[in-house]
Amino acid sequence: MSIHDDDQLRERIGRMLAQGLKTQTEPFPETEREFSQLLDELNRLPADDLEGKLVLSGFTDTPYGEDRMRCQECMYYLVHRKWCDLPELAVPVGPDWWCRLWRI
Numbered sequence: 319m320s321i322h323d324d325d326q327l328r329e330r331i332g333r334m335l336a337q338g339l340k341t342q343t344e345p346f347p348e349t350e351r352e353f354s355q356l357l358d359e360l361n362r363l364p365a366d367d368l369e370g371k372l373v374l375s376g377f378t379d380t381p382y383g384e385d386r387m388r389c390q391e392c393m394y395y396l397v398h399r400k401w402c403d404l405p406e407l408a409v410p411v412g413p414d415w416w417c418r419l420w421r422i
């Protein structure tokens with residue numbers, strides 16, 4: 319995918335979130351086991367099910383929770399590409415977005 323395609327997809331995701339897509343932000347996976355279960359569930363989605371991915375991983379287009387967690391500080395965030403490098407997600411994201419796979 320080119321940078322241009324990434325930008326278009328980021329805008330599309332941003333629109334879906336801005337339009338109020340209800341995503342599953344809770345429960346936050348506290349343990350390794352819960353984290354891998356969530357990854358397994360993501361892996362079971364059809365590869366082209368973008369909405370399913372966003373819903374299951376609990377995407378928000380704003381920082382989340384008391385700690386204002388966001389992609390910018392997540393270990394999977396690639397700053398220069400504005401990209402989520404978690405293979406199960408692999409989507410363009412915004413620095414102020416968040417999902418419940420967030421990790422530092």
Ligand code: SF4
Pocket residue numbers: 388389392393394395401402403404407411415416417418419420421
């Ligand atoms: S795992 Fe979630 S919080 Fe982290 S960069 Fe990807 S979308 Fe953002």
